[in-house]
């Protein structure tokens with residue numbers, strides 16, 4: 001079980017044409033196994049976010065091979081990729097991206113309703129469970145713009161969890177939080193990894209944070225320096 | 228499931244900007260209201276004006292034109308048969324105005340399923356004697372019941388029961404202008420002289436107001452029997468057979484057919500009154516153009532609000548896409564928003580348009596020309612409501628299409644990076 005490959009990227013290259021060609025990612029290959037808790041670190045501007053957008057299927061303009069759960073992503077339609085993101089990937093951004101028109105609970109439920117694997121009642125129950133696990137169930141019925149930064153990030157993590165994704169990807173999830181909230185979020189991640197064997201890929205430039213994960217991938221200048 | 232989710236998101240986005248949304252919807256409501264009111268009023272007016280002439284005109288009139296005989300002797304003469312002969316000053320011979328076999332023709336017409344009704348008519352030119360002066364005029368002998376059913380005769384008769392014409396012997400209904408000239412009141416007796424110098428006394432039982440003053444100064448009506456008596460003709464004497472069809476558009480073709488069949492002249496309404504069609508058409512066209520212009524303006528309103536919403540909700544679009552909603556879903560969300568604005572605005576427009584029409588219908592409109600009309604005419608034709616609603620739906624679809632496409636094509640990576 002531990003050896004099951006969740007995500008495999010081989011020889012990923014990415015160029016920006018702006019207006020001269022800039023190579024942002026240069027021959028990146030990595031394999032992520034089920035249950036791993038991985039941190040990607042590196043200087044600002046070295047291409048971490050760019051890599052994460054490619055791995056999360058949102059960016060399709062790259063060279064190389066990407067497969068998620070042994071499914072090759074190249075050649076899939078926009079709709080099929082959306083389905084992959086919906087069912088297999090949970091995403092947590094640096095900025096607390098929640099839909100302001102909805103309550104915290106509804107924000108968590110939306111991807112679940114979209115997937116349609118469970119009935120609305122069940123989706124709601126599961127969403128509440130995740131909120132409880134992250135200690136924000138009291139905020140369930142609050143509109144998301146009434147929440148604090150740390151609370152929003154926890155709701156966003158609950159949203160990422162709702163469809164039992166094979167992997168959760170985070171782009172500097174603590175970048176916008178104070179020390180205390182950062183610790184809370186990190187604790188949540190560790191708990192997810194250790195108790196629930198959730199696969200996690202976290203981009204961060206917080207060294208302390210990175211050290212506590214299972215594996216650190218260090219990037220520099222578009223390449224992987226150290227695994 | 229998916230549709231429910233999409234409409235739920237659409238509704239949430241809608242209510243987040245409910246004021247702007249309402250303004251856009253009011254734009255649609257306003258244009259549909261004006262569209263309905265304008266068309267109902269214009270169409271009512273058209274029907275009224277057309278009614279002035281068209282309602283009272285036969286779709287096909289069968290008669291005998293006084294004209295020279297087409298078959299002149301020279302054409303039959305062997306030697307000249309094949310030549311083109313010019314004959315000058317040919318006179319109309321002893322052709323008679325009466326229609327041959329009018330009884331049989333009426334029977335044939337009544338059996339024709341395309342025909343709604345048939346009304347016979349006699350035209351009798353007479354002089355009305357007023358002291359030393361003779362006033363030229365014409366008495367139409369009519370069948371009051373048929374004429375009322377087919378040509379709204381009774382609507383134009385004032386201050387009497389039109390059936391008196393049938394029930395009181397030797398009675399006459401005078402045109403209002405004519406009655407004024409003769410200073411004749413109801414119950415008075417007027418003296419008429421026929422072209423063959425025969426004199427007759429007729430009792431006035433009512434007045435006729437057609438709305439066309441020139442006509443009212445010369446025309447008057449009597450029963451068929453009275454007219455035949457005045458002219459000294461037998462009971463089968465009829466000069467015109469007026470035919471009303473179920474479908475007016477068939478008139479030109481059927482006129483030709485009847486002219487052949489009955490060996491008489493037959494004139495169709497389109498040939499006789501070509502200009503009325505044109506007038507109605509232009510008025511209708513203008514109403515539609517104004518209505519559509521209003522709708523296009525409303526469409527731009529919707530387009531604006533959607534465009535604004537898309538820029539405001541860029542983050543939401545990025546989140547939706549990142550969490551697994553496809554471009555098509557996003558497109559559907561914004562189309563749903565556009566359609567909700569359009570449908571809501573459109574339905575309100577239909578309601579207000581109807582109320583507005585009711586108000587117009589109450590505004591007094593009294594005209595001497597039209598005794599039966601007291602308020603502005605309004606045509607409550609369901610077709611207008613159907614067209615108005617379809618137009619508003621189509622306009623909103625078009626207005627929503629471009630913004631929705633733009634939203635569905637947005638790249639979440641660019642939006643997330645832009646933060």
Ligand SMILES: Nc1ncnc2c1ncn2[C@@H]1O[C@H](COP(=O)(O)OP(=O)(O)O)[C@@H](O)[C@H]1O
Nearest residue numbers: 016017018024043044045046047048049050051
């Ligand atoms: N749309 C773009 N066009 C051109 N260059 C870009 C674009 N987006 C990012 N870059 C460049 O790519 C590099 C990597 O960016 P990014 O992946 O955001 O770095 P990181 O997340 O590691 O800080 C940076 O040098 C940045 O300037």
Ligand SMILES: [Mg+2]
Nearest residue numbers: 048049050171
């Ligand atoms: Mg970054």
